[in-house]
Amino acid sequence: MSEQEKLIVPTYYHAINWNNVEDAIDKYTWEKLTSQFWLDTRVPVSNDLDDWREKLSPLERDTYSKVFAGLTLLDTLQSQDGNLSMIEDSRTPQERACFNNIIFMEAVHAKSYSTVFSTLLSKSEIDTLFDWVDTNVYMQKKAEIVNHYYQNGTALQKKVASVFLETFLFYSGFYTPLWYLGNNRMINAAEIIKLILRDESVHGTYIGYKFQLGFNELSEKEQEDFRNWMYDLLYQLYDNEEKYVELLYDEVGWTEEVKTFLRYNANKALMNLGQDPLFPDTAADVNPVVMNGISTSSSNHDFFSQVGNSYLLGEVEVMSDDDYDI
Ligand SMILES: [Fe+2]
Ligand SMILES: [Fe+2]
Numbered sequence: 001m002s003e004q005e006k007l008i009v010p011t012y013y014h015a016i017n018w019n020n021v022e023d024a025i026d027k028y029t030w031e032k033l034t035s036q037f038w039l040d041t042r043v044p045v046s047n048d049l050d051d052w053r054e055k056l057s058p059l060e061r062d063t064y065s066k067v068f069a070g071l072t073l074l075d076t077l078q079s080q081d082g083n084l085s086m087i088e089d090s091r092t093p094q095e096r097a098c099f100n101n102i103i104f105m106e107a108v109h110a111k112s113y114s115t116v117f118s119t120l121l122s123k124s125e126i127d128t129l130f131d132w133v134d135t136n137v138y139m140q141k142k143a144e145i146v147n148h149y150y151q152n153g154t155a156l157q158k159k160v161a162s163v164f165l166e167t168f169l170f171y172s173g174f175y176t177p178l179w180y181l182g183n184n185r186m187i188n189a190a191e192i193i194k195l196i197l198r199d200e201s202v203h204g205t206y207i208g209y210k211f212q213l214g215f216n217e218l219s220e221k222e223q224e225d226f227r228n229w230m231y232d233l234l235y236q237l238y239d240n241e242e243k244y245v246e247l248l249y250d251e252v253g254w255t256e257e258v259k260t261f262l263r264y265n266a267n268k269a270l271m272n273l274g275q276d277p278l279f280p281d282t283a284a285d286v287n288p289v290v291m292n293g294i295s296t297s298s299s300n301h302d303f304f305s306q307v308g309n310s311y312l313l314g315e316v317e318v319m320s321d322d323d324y325d326i
Helices: 024-035 045-055 058-087 093-120 123-135 137-152 155-169 171-182 187-215 220-249 255-272 288-294
Strands: none
Touching: 024 093, 024 187, 045 093, 045 187, 058 093, 058 123, 058 137, 058 155, 058 171, 058 187, 058 220, 093 123, 093 187, 123 137, 137 155, 137 220, 155 171, 155 187, 155 220, 155 255, 171 187, 171 220, 171 255, 171 288, 187 255, 187 288, 220 255
């Protein structure tokens, strides 16, 4: 070794070392996230076409489509801005890696609704739907409030905004596919929602945990002030969400039960953040059909009958030179 090579230079860039993990939760989360990997294109949504055409009224199809358009906007926000804004506040290199994984999966989520649309709707219907969501006042307001904190908030505020979006605001939309799943209709599209829900449950827990690490470092007074801000934000979002729910669900008559479901999930979001629940609603108040659907434990995969229509992992083989003969 030459004299020059023996020189020790100050380190300015660290190689990520997964054998020296500072926070075991990072490693656990990475393993959980990667074990849940899925792709929208592997779920046979076309099997829902008969239900869509024969068992849903035009009003139900309209509500269903708008719900999915709303969810598309939220997952777009998560994949393009939400997680990207939080990655810079990572405490460990392994946390950054987890966020990289989450960003990719959010892009899969956002794309998966388009897979459902392309199966069920015509191109002009899809275009109309995207115009609707991109100009809907309540959808835009909720995206604007949340994104304001992604762009300008502190590390803790960004995490609260993200957990509120994922554990609370998503559920005004998730209600519909879960309701149909509970009634044994549109079960393949619901399978996509269950896969998304399973991911969001990990994201909410993980980001909530990272939030609590930072929150616990605050003084009592700072915690009190922060808590006030947090509950104010929740009220502001709930107020907007009530109007969105009324717009979406008044005609089908589900408004009140969706609001109950929302309040129940708002409490869960607060729980993820280590805070006390705000609303009196519990699981017992939610429509049991929807609670059945929400169970994120995976049903058995049954490829042949698709009775248990959970996601099937593809078989993997090593690539050969032939694979490049296109
Ligand atoms: Fe997502
Ligand atoms: Fe997420």
